[in-house]
Amino acid sequence: MATPDATPTLDLDRLRADVADALGEPPADIGDADDLLDRGLDSIRLMSLVERWRAEGVDVGFIDLAETPTLEAWSRLLTRS
Structure with missing residues (x-):
């Protein structure tokens, strides 16, 4: 289980691959x-x-x-840096 400080993020390469x-x-x-x-x-x-990334713990919204x-x-x- 992730710790509260460990916020999952998606880098540009991952975003491109998923899209x-x-x-x-x-x-x-x-x-x-x-x-x-x-x-x-x-x-x-x-x-x-959005649902795929949320399942991985990424805080992402459809509207955004x-x-x-x-x-x-x-x-x-x-x-996030």
């Missing part, structure tokens, strides 16, 4: 600034990613991701 998996595309094809909704990441796929649907924005939101 690519959800879209059925190679990770290298997804740019940091690409609008993921324009690339086909619909609400069902986005919610699936939907408002700024790029890997670079998600990385800033989800990566």
Whole structure:
């Protein structure tokens, strides 16, 4: 069990891999600034990613991701230093 100080995070490579998996595309094809909704990441796929990451203990919200649907924005939101 994780300690309260151990906040899980997702790095940019992991975000790219998970999004690519959800879209059925190679990770290298997804740019940091690409609008993921324009690339086909619909609400069902986005919610699936949110649930996957929440199951791993990441504090992530659907609305936060939907408002700024790029890997670079998600990385800033989800990566803690």
